[in-house]
Amino acid sequence: MKKGNPHEISVGVVGLGLMGSSIVVALLLAGHRVVAIAPLPEDKNLGPKRINEYLAQCAQSGMLAAAPAKYLAQLTVTDDYAQLADCRLVLECVIEKLDVKKSVFSKIATYLATDAIIGSNTSAIPISTLQQYVPQPERFLGIHWAEPAYLTRFLEITCGQQTTPANAEWVLELAHHWGKEPTLLRKDVRGFITNRLMYAVYREIFHLIENQKATLEDVDKAFRYDAGSWMTLMGIFRRMDYLGLADYAEMLKTAFPQLSTTDQVPALMQRMVDTHARGVQNARGLYPYTEEEARQWEEAFALFNQDIYHLSSKYPVRPLGRNA
Amino acid sequence: MKKGNPHEISVGVVGLGLMGSSIVVALLLAGHRVVAIAPLPEDKNLGPKRINEYLAQCAQSGMLAAAPAKYLAQLTVTDDYAQLADCRLVLECVIEKLDVKKSVFSKIATYLATDAIIGSNTSAIPISTLQQYVPQPERFLGIHWAEPAYLTRFLEITCGQQTTPANAEWVLELAHHWGKEPTLLRKDVRGFITNRLMYAVYREIFHLIENQKATLEDVDKAFRYDAGSWMTLMGIFRRMDYLGLADYAEMLKTAFPQLSTTDQVPALMQRMVDTHARGVQNARGLYPYTEEEARQWEEAFALFNQDIYHLSSKYPVRPLGRNA
Missing domain, CATH: 3.40.50.720 (NAD(P)-binding Rossmann-like Domain)
Known part of the structure; x- marks a missing residue:
């Protein structure tokens, strides 16, 4: 072709x-x-x-x-x-x-x-x-x-x-x-890459929420300000390389047996679907929204898209340094 | 006090x-x-x-x-x-x-x-x-x-x-x-929030890599350009609300049983630790590095920190809109 x-x-x-x-x-x-x-x-x-x-x-x-x-x-x-x-x-x-x-x-x-x-x-x-x-x-x-x-x-x-x-x-x-x-x-992986990895996050995150070990707000804050502070530059493996790999094997050995292995849909998510909550789209979701707030989130996302696009373009995969 | x-x-x-x-x-x-x-x-x-x-x-x-x-x-x-x-x-x-x-x-x-x-x-x-x-x-x-x-x-x-x-x-x-x-x-959760959720990602990610279903490069790209494009604005649950919640229960029901439940340290990570690979710090990691490349990553991260810090300050938790 x-x-x-x-x-x-x-x-x-x-x-x-x-x-x-x-x-x-x-x-x-x-x-x-x-x-x-x-x-x-x-x-x-x-x-x-x-x-x-x-x-x-x-x-x-x-x-x-x-x-x-x-x-x-x-x-x-x-x-x-x-x-x-x-x-x-x-x-x-x-x-x-x-x-x-x-x-x-x-x-x-x-x-x-x-x-x-x-x-x-x-x-x-x-x-x-x-x-x-x-x-x-x-x-x-x-x-x-x-x-x-x-x-x-x-x-x-x-x-x-x-x-x-x-x-x-x-x-x-x-x-x-x-x-x-x-x-x-090259192989047909169910959920491709990111969706599949997010499913692993969801399984653990709902497990923590359902056991009252964290709130939705806290989880979102932690992701915005921790993962969000390096994700766009590094991805996952590069981040591990950056932090140094020495303690990882030990940490994973301790952590893996404590992680959720459930295959059940989280009760909270089932309730959302059963009650036709569609998040920002109908101002009812995991968080409460007024219509004004739902509109503000749409607007903020549109602006953020532009900002993060321009930011990420300063840090291409290669060369490694900053362009602008 | x-x-x-x-x-x-x-x-x-x-x-x-x-x-x-x-x-x-x-x-x-x-x-x-x-x-x-x-x-x-x-x-x-x-x-x-x-x-x-x-x-x-x-x-x-x-x-x-x-x-x-x-x-x-x-x-x-x-x-x-x-x-x-x-x-x-x-x-x-x-x-x-x-x-x-x-x-x-x-x-x-x-x-x-x-x-x-x-x-x-x-x-x-x-x-x-x-x-x-x-x-x-x-x-x-x-x-x-x-x-x-x-x-x-x-x-x-x-x-x-x-x-x-x-x-x-x-x-x-x-x-x-x-x-x-x-x-x-308020409770002493092992790994707190983000570390614990990243462990769930690691379990699944190494599972995909070990089964030759994705490469390190592809995983990092997918995270940088997909998750990276909304993480700093939204976190996890807000993102679900933004996308609408209608299909989630169905997707999770299909996805969860396919996720890894291993409690074994991934062979690749064990090999890194056994061979004293310390990533960017000694220019040997999951990725190969020259000393120059290791230095460039340090530099890029220092610059990126400033950029993402200033970007995220435009999108506080409340009010929702953009400040600057």
């Missing part, structure tokens, strides 16, 4: 929810022509509105080389899958329901070249499972973004059992043109 | 290694008079040298209200424990050996008022254990800092079984004068 310049590669995005809209902006910023399919009628209006907003934010924070209109000229929004015909890559970002995804894959494949790549943004369904419903499954893989897609460097590329490695490597190379620091999982 | 102004409270610090020196600077910045005991002859010179360096860094990044000399005038460095007599609080930061700590506690208690507080920076020995070797154990507690102490908002205060809660609350209030976002653990 032809490698190279994003300007010469058309990319399709199917699904124009929050995540799909955000991915469209990331691709436009990288120089791609983008064909965006809005399968839901409501997203045909809301999707472009979001895309405009995100581009305006990017312009404001100095990330654009040209006016937003120049990027928008490269975008087609449609509900006609036939317009995907020229795309070398199509990203599926629809809801996490297998039936919906199956139907979307079949529509995409009807119009796409048989060697064009299809990626799914799923975080819930194994790639090897989804792959079974894609014609020419060897060109299918996971391409998992973090929100907001145009302001994060994270990207997880995951092979299913039938994925041809060369296809994953083609995406990996392209992802560097998107300004990502991509990771490539 | 008298509450109030740091300017009226003398604080003792015993142990002038990296951490002790850094804690001295945090206390000087908060306005305390500090009596620093250097039990190791080498630290009598190195300690003040480090303190001078840290203060110069603080001056450079605009954190000082006066010249470094003004802060240094409030500092006494000595090996004479009798000089602790006027202190209302003494922080023990010596190495993690019970025998050493026992002897230090006994020397501190010889000169200190019986109602003055004694805190330990230990992260390895339970507070309830240490407490047994402190005369008037009700005034003893854990006061656990993150490096660098003067540039992080993290502080874990931990009660042992015999600690009087009012003493912990006195420290909690004082810690706000130090510019901290302190947490108070």
Whole structure:
């Protein structure tokens, strides 16, 4: 498959929810022509509105080389899958329901070249499972973004059992043109990397909470001001190297037998789901929210995204020193 | 016990290694008079040298209200424990050996008022254990800092079984004068909060690595660019609220049974310890280092500390919005 310049590669995005809209902006910023399919009628209006907003934010924070209109000229929004015909890559970002995804894959494949790549943004369904419903499954893989897609460097590329490695490597190379620091999982690990490791945190954290050994507030503070003070620079293993490794084996030997091994859903989380608490989205969650507070968190996160993106860009993987 | 102004409270610090020196600077910045005991002859010179360096860094990044000399005038460095007599609080930061700590506690208690507080920076020995070797154990507690102490908002205060809660609350209030976002653990949880949760991450992470499901580089990238993009703003539970809680119970039900439950020290970590790899400190670790690279990481971390400290100060716990 032809490698190279994003300007010469058309990319399709199917699904124009929050995540799909955000991915469209990331691709436009990288120089791609983008064909965006809005399968839901409501997203045909809301999707472009979001895309405009995100581009305006990017312009404001100095990330654009040209006016937003120049990027928008490269975008087609449609509900006609036939317009995907020229795309070398199509990203599926629809809801996490297998039936919906199956139907979307079949529509995409009807119009796409048989060697064009299809990626799914799923975080819930194994790639090897989804792959079974894609014609020419060897060109299918996971391409998992973090929100907001145009302001994060994270990207997880995951092979299913039938994925041809060369296809994953083609995406990996392209992802560097998107300004990502991509990771490539050659095996289909359930939960990929970060989700899976966060599950391990959740198991222990709910165990502490349920035994009244810590409060939600204290856990969040500890993470914000301890882990938050090195995470963006170092990750996990580099941090261990930085602290020196001498005591770790001893500490882990003492600690592991004390950790939770439960496979039960924490009662607190089950109660949240049972009572339809949806956190910031409906101002009812693990914490209480007024509507004003929920709005403030949305706003703070949007601003923080910009700050942490610019901060992390001063500390690339290589060279190690600070750029600016 | 008298509450109030740091300017009226003398604080003792015993142990002038990296951490002790850094804690001295945090206390000087908060306005305390500090009596620093250097039990190791080498630290009598190195300690003040480090303190001078840290203060110069603080001056450079605009954190000082006066010249470094003004802060240094409030500092006494000595090996004479009798000089602790006027202190209302003494922080023990010596190495993690019970025998050493026992002897230090006994020397501190010889000169200190019986109602003055004694805190330990230990992260390895339970507070309830240490407490047994402190005369008037009700005034003893854990006061656990993150490096660098003067540039992080993290502080874990931990009660042992015999600690009087009012003493912990006195420290909690004082810690706000130090510019901290302190947490108070009323029970003596092994590993406190963040260490314990990181152990849960380590258990799962080494499990993935040992099964060739991910590489060290990929794990670190995923953490830097995913978790790193929200950790400093949100912590764990707030993040769940932000993403909406609807799918969590389902996800956890699937995920928990797949997580590692081992209580064995990971072979890779054991090998590191057996071969005396000490990470950045001796340029041999989980990653390979040249001496130049080890130096670059030290430098990058020093710069990053300043950046993330200033960034996080724009997003306090309350009010929620951005300050600057």
